[in-house]
Amino acid sequence: MASTADNFTGRIILTASLTAKEGQGDRTETHLKAIQEYALSDKEPGCFTYRVCRSDNEFFVFEEYENQAAIKAHLDGDVFKAFSAEVAKGTLTVGVTAQEGQAEKSESLLKAIQAYSTSDKEPGCLTYRVCRSGNEFLVFEEYADSAAIQAHFETEGFQNLVKEVGKGTLVVGGPRITYYQEI
Known part of the structure; x- marks a missing residue:
């Protein structure tokens, strides 16, 4: 097991899980779908996979990136920053x-x-x-x-x-x- 993504020689897989505040599940889903659309567009060529799964107010995100620079580009993107501002x-x-x-x-x-x-x-x-x-x-x-x-x-x-x-x-x-x- 590598201790950081910097040590990886292949693609980097990230997972995230979050719970939306009661009554905010649909709004959270809208944000995550916007991030997904942006991540899978030509604006983030280093993002290979961005999947969002939902069960009630629970969300699970599976992400696959080319390298650490691609992850940084994703986190620095306007769509991700807008979501971060919400939560x-x-x-x-x-x-x-x-x-x-x-x-x-x-x-x-x-x-x-x-x-x-x-x-x-x-x-x-x-x-x-x-x-x-x-x-x-x-x-x-x-x-x-x-x-x-x-x-x-x-x-x-x-x-x-x-x-x-x-x-x-x-x-x-x-x-x-x-x-x-x-x-």
């Missing part, structure tokens, strides 16, 4: 498992992000908490809106973490990201 305000959790002997380094990188995110340098980050149990880490994050999440992804600390994870020696598997909407 991004709220809370997300990220779980990672450090490789044996890498927990201290993982903790150091996450604590550096926490210090920056909770300072006045990142006003859109409302909460950033790092929890640890052995080699397991859970990060609880809350942002004011989707622009704040995007700004967080562009910070030096986050980019340093991405760079370290990309080396393939820091964590086991990829991050487990779950988005929540406050009720």
